Amino acid sequence: MTVTLNIPDEILETIKIPKRQAEKELLKEMAFLLYSRGFASMGIARKLAGLTKWEFIEGLAEREIERHYYEKDLEEDINYAKSRQ
Numbered sequence: 001m002t003v004t005l006n007i008p009d010e011i012l013e014t015i016k017i018p019k020r021q022a023e024k025e026l027l028k029e030m031a032f033l034l035y036s037r038g039f040a041s042m043g044i045a046r047k048l049a050g051l052t053k054w055e056f057i058e059g060l061a062e063r064e065i066e067r068h069y070y071e072k073d074l075e076e077d078i079n080y081a082k083s084r085q
Contacts (some may be wrong), residue, residue, distance in 0.1 A: 024050065028059070036065045 007026070017025050031049035034040035040048070046056040060067055 031056075032059060032063055032065060035060075035068070036063075038068070042068065 007022075012019065012022055015022075028049040028051070031040065031045040031051075034048070035042060035045035042053075042056060046053060049056060049059070051059065057067065
């Protein structure tokens, strides 16, 4: 399923994003919002935003959005690192 959002020109003009960058910037901001609200995982949000993992993490920091990283994730990372030694 694909969702298309129609944003009137009068609104686009007031949000101060150059028209040629509007779609990319709006998708990026939507991705950060969906991640912050717990509606999307980091992987899905990164894909929507078109960012690398580190670009997305930097974007989280810039926006003061807490990263969803739990003790279970830490344990998985530790086990993975141990298995690579």
